[in-house]
Amino acid sequence: MPGRSSGWPSEWGGPVSSEQLNGLYQQLILDHSKSPHGRVTLEHPTASSHQLNPTCGDEITLSIQVDAGTIAHVGWEGHGCTISQSSASLLSSLVEGREVDDTRLLLEEFRTALRSRGAIELDEERFGDAIALNGVSRYVARVKCAMLAWVALEHALADTGDNSSPRGGS
Amino acid sequence: MNTGAPETALTEAEVTAIRADFPILTTRVNGHPLVYLDSAATSQKPRMVLDAERDFTENRNSAVHRGAHTLAAEATEEFEAARATVARFVGVDADEIVWTSNATEGLNLVAYALSNATFAVDDRLRLSPGDEIVVTEQEHHANLVPWQQLALRTGATLRFIPVDDKGALRIDLLDEVITERARVVAFTHVSNVLGVINPVGEIVARAKQVGAITVLDACQSAPHLPLALRALDVDFAVFSGHKLLAPTGIGVLYGRSAVLNALPPFITGGSMITTVTMESAEFLPPPQRFEAGTQRVSQGIALAAALDYLGAIGMGRVAAHGRQVSHRLLDGLATIEGVRVLGAAGDRIGLASFDVAGIHAHDVGQFLDDRGIAVRVGHHCAQPLHRRLGLTATTRASGSIYTTDAEIDLFLQAVADARSFFGVAQ
Numbered sequence: 310m311p312g313r314s315s316g317w318p319s320e321w322g323g324p325v326s327s328e329q330l331n332g333l334y335q336q337l338i339l340d341h342s343k344s345p346h347g348r349v350t351l352e353h354p355t356a357s358s359h360q361l362n363p364t365c366g367d368e369i370t371l372s373i374q375v376d377a378g379t380i381a382h383v384g385w386e387g388h389g390c391t392i393s394q395s396s397a398s399l400l401s402s403l404v405e406g407r408e409v410d411d412t413r414l415l416l417e418e419f420r421t422a423l424r425s426r427g428a429i430e431l432d433e434e435r436f437g438d439a440i441a442l443n444g445v446s447r448y449v450a451r452v453k454c455a456m457l458a459w460v461a462l463e464h465a466l467a468d469t470g471d472n473s474s475p476r477g478g479s
Numbered sequence: 480m481n482t483g484a485p486e487t488a489l490t491e492a493e494v495t496a497i498r499a500d501f502p503i504l505t506t507r508v509n510g511h512p513l514v515y516l517d518s519a520a521t522s523q524k525p526r527m528v529l530d531a532e533r534d535f536t537e538n539r540n541s542a543v544h545r546g547a548h549t550l551a552a553e554a555t556e557e558f559e560a561a562r563a564t565v566a567r568f569v570g571v572d573a574d575e576i577v578w579t580s581n582a583t584e585g586l587n588l589v590a591y592a593l594s595n596a597t598f599a600v601d602d603r604l605r606l607s608p609g610d611e612i613v614v615t616e617q618e619h620h621a622n623l624v625p626w627q628q629l630a631l632r633t634g635a636t637l638r639f640i641p642v643d644d645k646g647a648l649r650i651d652l653l654d655e656v657i658t659e660r661a662r663v664v665a666f667t668h669v670s671n672v673l674g675v676i677n678p679v680g681e682i683v684a685r686a687k688q689v690g691a692i693t694v695l696d697a698c699q700s701a702p703h704l705p706l707a708l709r710a711l712d713v714d715f716a717v718f719s720g721h722k723l724l725a726p727t728g729i730g731v732l733y734g735r736s737a738v739l740n741a742l743p744p745f746i747t748g749g750s751m752i753t754t755v756t757m758e759s760a761e762f763l764p765p766p767q768r769f770e771a772g773t774q775r776v777s778q779g780i781a782l783a784a785a786l787d788y789l790g791a792i793g794m795g796r797v798a799a800h801g802r803q804v805s806h807r808l809l810d811g812l813a814t815i816e817g818v819r820v821l822g823a824a825g826d827r828i829g830l831a832s833f834d835v836a837g838i839h840a841h842d843v844g845q846f847l848d849d850r851g852i853a854v855r856v857g858h859h860c861a862q863p864l865h866r867r868l869g870l871t872a873t874t875r876a877s878g879s880i881y882t883t884d885a886e887i888d889l890f891l892q893a894v895a896d897a898r899s900f901f902g903v904a905q
């Protein structure tokens with residue numbers, strides 16, 4: 310191909326990316342994907358869950374340490390796309406220190422919003438930085454990527470045997 | 480096949496004319512003209528193929544191989560003419576062509592018929608502990624899992640021809656892997672991940688030496704290369720219609736007459752029998768023995784129309800176009816930093832799977848989709864090969880006769896721009 314230099318200077322006529330794509334890959338998402346939070350191994354996890362997305366091979370193992378009905382620590386490891394990795398990171402920051410009961414509600418709210426095809430937005434007061442994941446709900450094929458860590462947390466919580474916690478974690 | 484001078488690739492004008500036959504190619508995706516580079520997953524279909532299916536359904540639709548009315552006779556004749564077209568296309572006899580739903584069903588048909596042959600009289604087809612089934616590390620799950628299951632059912636051992644770091648088959652290990660104990664050798668003509676054409680002759684020669692049955696996965700070769708199955712000397716071969724400009728739901732199993740005749744049925748029922756009593760049934764000879772139940776008539780007729788369409792272009796020229804697509808893809812990707820293309824250079828179809836350092840394949844695919852460029856991302860149903868090459872997912876661009884140079888350039892530009900977008904370019 311004559312006249313092509315190795316750097317591929319953009320000969321593309323249009324904008325680099327659409328507004329909708331920029332909504333999916335917000336700077337916060339790209340940052341979390343590059344420098345993730347909670348990517349640690351817990352020494353004494355109460356429960357953990359491994360989740361795999363068989364269509365793309367994304368994987369996550371997420372562990373929690375529950376103390377007296379509260380998620381004291383979250384740690385995860387895994388690999389996958391920008392969305393699945395940043396979602397795990399945002400989730401860790403969001404639920405560490407949160408009561409198990411409220412976390413369960415949060416999980417449901419998150420699932421409902423992500424499956425709404427853009428109709429329902431995440432509440433900033435509830436979700437903080439994780440509202441950056443709002444754009445995902447417009448991309449049906451990517452909802453599973455964003456859900457991966459949240460599903461892992463859901464399974465881990467179910468494994469704690471701590472259903473509604475007034476007596477604290479076991 | 481060396482049939483003299485290499486044939487010329489399609490001209491720009493010819494590709495333009497071909498594109499006009501494919502209605503979907505005028506579609507816009509996310510505000511951009513569709514750039515369809517996912518033909519290895521499923522090809523687009525020309526109007527002639529869609530028309531053939533509709534014309535049959537509107538004017539001659541009827542059950543085949545039964546009934547004495549005029550439409551039934553016409554439908555049967557057209558359905559069998561379609562079988563003959565398929566046979567001519569791959570250089571075999573019509574009664575060696577079995578209709579299936581797709582290649583996966585064809586492979587399962589052979590695998591299940593072989594385990595049914597545990598009760599058959601023909602020793603050559605009976606598998607038992609100590610016997611070996613050989614596949615390769617390149618296989619699509621469709622040409623791996625059925626053999627794993629056959630091994631489980633019969634007690635046979637599954638072995639595989641490994642690949643090297645580039646993904647190429649270790650042909651130097653053929654004698655070691657395919658031993659006197661091998662009964663079946665199943666392998667792909669062209670890997671759907673690598674796009675590299677495998678040395679069929681060498682594998683078949685070794686398999687014949689030890690008396691093993693050969694099964695060829697021709698899914699990625701049938702649409703892109705002249706395919707002479709008699710000359711390749713395999714016992715079985717499969718391919719899918721939907722990758723070959725035809726509709727979904729129709730596929731082909733070729734079986735060498737002698738082997739096919741010895742094979743017991745897989746699915747049983749109506750249309751595959753001669754005499755049925757309350758206690759037992761006698762079966763028809765192939766191919767009907769393997770075609771129980773109502774067949775995919777309009778789809779088979781559409782597949783024949785697709786083969787006629789390709790035949791009019793000439794498979795030699797189709798292959799030459801594929802080589803050109805391959806070169807432009809490979810040359811272009813080689814200039815983009817951080818891009819690792821899977822598979823060795825050399826004889827390939829117009830397909831390239833690659834990894835972009837620092838960007839997950841899903842994100843590459845999403846960025847490309849934003850510009851209307853359709854590619855496949857993931858493991859492409861070949862997890863073992865990806866694992867062997869140290870990857871979980873790649874991006875795959877695959878062309879067809881309707882793929883233009885300009886489309887490949889848009890794709891290459893988008894891959895380069897994705898690196899800036901995701902912050903992995905300097």
